[in-house]
Amino acid sequence: MTESDERVAPTLEEVARVAGVSRSTVSRVINDMPGVSKRAKEAVTEAIATLKYVPNQAARSLVTRRTNSIALVVSEQGDRVFGDPFFAGVLRGVSAGMAQHRQLVLMMGRTDQDEAVANYLCGGHVDGAVVVSLHGHDTLPKRLAQAGLPVVVVGRPLGDIVVPYVDSDNMSGSLQAARHLVELGRKRIATIAGPEDMAVGIDRLVGWRRGMSEAGRNPDLVVHSDFTGAGGAAAMAELLDRDPTIDGVFAAADIIAVGALQTLADRGRRVPDDVAVVGHDDSILATSTTPALTTVRQSVEELGRSATWRLQAQLAGESHLPPSVLLPTELVVRGSTLIRT
Amino acid sequence: MTESDERVAPTLEEVARVAGVSRSTVSRVINDMPGVSKRAKEAVTEAIATLKYVPNQAARSLVTRRTNSIALVVSEQGDRVFGDPFFAGVLRGVSAGMAQHRQLVLMMGRTDQDEAVANYLCGGHVDGAVVVSLHGHDTLPKRLAQAGLPVVVVGRPLGDIVVPYVDSDNMSGSLQAARHLVELGRKRIATIAGPEDMAVGIDRLVGWRRGMSEAGRNPDLVVHSDFTGAGGAAAMAELLDRDPTIDGVFAAADIIAVGALQTLADRGRRVPDDVAVVGHDDSILATSTTPALTTVRQSVEELGRSATWRLQAQLAGESHLPPSVLLPTELVVRGSTLIRT
DNA sequence: CTGAAAGCGCTTACAG
DNA sequence: CTGAAAGCGCTTACAG
Structure with missing residues (x-):
């Protein structure tokens, strides 16, 4: 000794x-x-x-077969994902929702690494996973669920996948945005929709269309864009080319709205006087523009927190858990639609 | 069987x-x-x-005494940290810098949980840690290093701590910003500095002061602010109250500059015609404002990647590693200082 | 080049 | 209420 x-x-x-x-x-x-x-x-x-x-956690989990850790999986190039505040918000929520003494393992894999990620996750390294599924047809959530790993997806998955998920009520929020533009008396209302292969893109477009329909408006002034400022700028240009009389625009994300604002400024259109602009997310960008953006607030953080709670409840053996959760969205009115008096 | x-x-x-x-x-x-x-x-x-x-990783690390994972530790309220793009960038870099098959464990603890975090980290749960030390006098890095855990700090630590760190060359960048304003012919140049208890706050102020001194200018038009838009707006107001003839401002962060721009707009000052504004970071905010911000580019992502490389090199037993690394910064000129012709 | 055996640090029936 | 013993799934000298 x-x-x-x-x-x-x-x-x-x-x-x-x-x-x-x-x-x-x-x-x-x-x-x-x-x-x-x-x-x-x-x-x-x-x-x-x-x-x-x-x-010693290793010794402990060797016998208990639990690791006391859960994974946050982002199956996309890390580069892209961190660019917008969405992921940061989700991460913050997940972090806030973690039970004491439970650790968070972060995994970022490109889609072509799904196999490796799935193997790792199902290899007993974590007790469960929160998967941020940005592109709807991601196969990872399904694969994990089929392998028996407890999984909760952030963002509605597309296709016939049956996996518990948490999402913002995108349709309702976009409907509110559309109604707001209608109530302002705008005559020619367009939308810059998100990507067609993403649930957020689809759902926000559907909500806007519903708002147009119920007001008897033309629901066809639609251009799709990715979630970048450049994409939003190009889309806005295309819309103006198609119809110069546009006086209201709903952008499916604040970052898209930022691009749209730039195009409108370049073309001498005043906001909100000539064109009212509504964004989506109420991200940090919404209050950084001049004028500030009217936008649909979603609590991205709450998304992460709810998903984590849901997962941990499942791990704790709770039953009767809801298969999915839709969190409320809310219109926040600011200068980009309100003419100063 | x-x-x-x-x-x-x-x-x-x-x-x-x-x-x-x-x-x-x-x-x-x-x-x-x-x-x-x-x-x-x-x-x-x-x-x-x-x-x-x-x-089975648990069985493996029980005998090898290595976990193949490293921690990213942010010793601050998760809430604050995720607010600005800094942390997201570091995270992206760390993620990108991770060696294959090595996992990233994310830990966010408030300062009063340092004890628990330190115990956990030193308890053999991870092989090493990248610590994002936003407030200079954080005791965690020192504690971890003393306990023998391989550690690399992102952001220059304050005090007498001897820990390897990676930081942007804040002094050089701020010096460039100051020189730029001088070269533009601005007469009354102020700065909105960051917090005095943070290395970034101190170093960027030092750089600006050096620029003022070498040009024979008054280096006393200084107001401190936290890294928020509201803080920047208030600081700009205070500066204008102190000296209405200010025609150039260096803000220690883009988010501060955004607040300053709002105050300038409220007071009818045109940017850049009346007041030229330079930010710092070249974050997503810098290209979202109108006019776009001239700013000091730092690669936050590179910060995270370098720290991770450094840590992994140490874990791999490499010797002769530099005790610290300063990454270059670069002035990016945009509309907030360039008058359109 | 290959295998039998010890042991990493815990938890968990089991017996008392 | 308490302890002796088995065993979780690996790696690592050691002997061949």
Whole structure:
């Protein structure tokens, strides 16, 4: 029994020796199990404190087959994903929703690495996964669910996949945006929709179309764009070319609206006087433009938090969990649709 | 030997049986060690494929005492941190810099949880840590380093801490910003500096001051602000109250510049005609404003990537690693300082 | 080049 | 209420 190196972490064995009890008893105290005498408990607690003992997670999960960690999976090029504030918000929510002592493992894989990611996740490295599925036809969620890994998807998946998911009520929010433009008295209302292969793109377009239909308006002034400022700028130009009399635009994202604002400025259109602009997300961009953007607020953070709660409830064995959750959206009116008096 | 449940992951033992070799041999193949016959190797590889075997990380790290994971630690309220694009950029860089098969564990702790975070990290859960130290006097990096955990800090730590770190060359960038305003012929140049307790706040102020001094200008038009739009707006108002003739401003961050632009607009000052504005970061905000912001570009992503490389090099046992790294910054000129002709 | 055996640090029936 | 013992799935000397 030589003096051990100061860097070597103490083990449960040593705690037991210092406390004068068996390993079993120490284990019971650590895991807060019943059936331990007060005296033993105190001795163990003290020994843990003096030794600064921290349980070895590897040894623990080897036997319990649980890792106390969940993965946040983003199956897209990390580069793109971090660009917009969406992912940051989700991450913040997931982080906030994590139970104490549970760790978050972040995985970013390109779609062509799905196989590797799936293998890893199903290999017992994590207890469950929150998957941010930006492109609707992502096969990863389905694959994971089929393999029996508890999964919750952020963003409505497309196709016939049956996986629990959490999403913003995009249709309702876009409907509100459309109604707002109608109520402002705008005559020629267009939309710059998101990508057609993404649920957000589809759902926000559907909501806008419903708003046009119920007001008896033409629902065909539609141009699709990706979620970039350049895309929004080009789309706005295309819309103006198609119909120079456009006086209201709903952009499927704030970043798209930012691009649209630039095109409108370039073409000498005043906002909101000549053209009223509504964005979506209420991201940091919405209050950075001049005028500030009227936009549909979604709580991206809440999306992440809800997904994490849902997953952890499932891991805790709760039943009767809702298969999916739609979070409310809300129109926030600012200068881009309100003419100053 | 009953048929096992399909959900149970295959073990190395089963691979050995299927391949007709010992566990040792399978282990050697998995870890790519020398001294395995071609024939045995092929048999094992095939068995792994058919069984879809994935090594159990817990069992592995229990014996190797390595986890193949590193932590990204942000010792601040998750809420604040995700607000600005800085953290997202660092995260992207860290993610991009991760070696294959190494996992990223994300930890967000408030400063008062440092103890718990430190215990966890030093308890063998991760092989090393990248710590984003936003507030200079954070004690966590020092504590971790003293405990012997390999650590690299993103952002220059304050105080007498000796820990490897990676940072942008804030002084040089701010000096460029100051020189640019001088060269434009601006007479009354102010700065909205960052917080005084953060290295970025200090270093960017020092750079600006150097620029003022070398041009024989007054280096005292300084107001501090936090990294928010509201803070920037208030600071700009205070500066204008102190000296209405200000015609050039260097803001220590784009988000601060955004607030400053709003105040300038409210007070009827044209940008850049009346007041030229320079930001810092070249974040997504810089191209969202009208006019777009002249700003000091730093590659936040590169910051994360460099830190991760540095850490992994250390874990790989490389010696002669530089104690710290300063990444270059560069002035990007846009409309907020350039009068259109 | 290959395999038998010990052991990493825990948890979990089981017996008392 | 408590402890002795088995075992989780790997890696690593060691012997051949």
